Amino acid sequence: MRNQYAGRMVERTGRCRCGAVAYRFPQSATGVLQCHCENCRRISGNFVAAVRAQTADLAVAPDDGLRWYDLEYAAYGFCFGCGSTLFYRAADRPHITSVMAGTLDDASGLALEAVWFADEAQSHNTLPSGVALHDGNG
Numbered sequence: 001m002r003n004q005y006a007g008r009m010v011e012r013t014g015r016c017r018c019g020a021v022a023y024r025f026p027q028s029a030t031g032v033l034q035c036h037c038e039n040c041r042r043i044s045g046n047f048v049a050a051v052r053a054q055t056a057d058l059a060v061a062p063d064d065g066l067r068w069y070d071l072e073y074a075a076y077g078f079c080f081g082c083g084s085t086l087f088y089r090a091a092d093r094p095h096i097t098s099v100m101a102g103t104l105d106d107a108s109g110l111a112l113e114a115v116w117f118a119d120e121a122q123s124h125n126t127l128p129s130g131v132a133l134h135d136g137n138g
Contacts, residue, residue: 012051014103016079016086020065023086025053025099031113032101035088036121037137043069043076043085047125050088050098051110058087058097 015022032049040048060066066086068075077087077097088098101107112131119135121127 010109012053012099013105014086014099015105016065016082016084016103018079018082018084020081021060021062021079021084021086023058023060023099025058027051027053030109030111032110033098033114033116034112035116035137036125037117038120039071039074039076040088040117041120041122044100047121048085048088048098049101049112051101051104053097053099055089055095055097058099 009026009028011024012027013022013024029052032051035048035050065080066077067080068077073091075089075091076085077089078085084103086100086103088100089096101110104110112128114132114134115121115127116134116137118127118133127133
């Protein structure tokens, strides 16, 4: 049975590839953001697609398998076992954690909302039409 997500708070769940790190969080937003910045490209191998969660609401179990790659201005959370990138957090917005959409157990109800660093997208990625395209992050 599928939930109807629009305008409702739902619990999202997900995990890394090996299953050592799982997470859950409540979410009412349905927007996915893509980021094509160099850091996200190199961390993910292409570009990042993520949904936002309130950091205080994000439950990670067990969190002893979660490691953070800290760039001082931003950090990426990944599984120490399999290397799956799970999270992104900007240092100036620690109350928001971006959760990698590809690690969600069920991405039903989500749609692309905007693209960040569209000016840095690699030539093999076709940028979508009909969504906000931002050069840089603002």
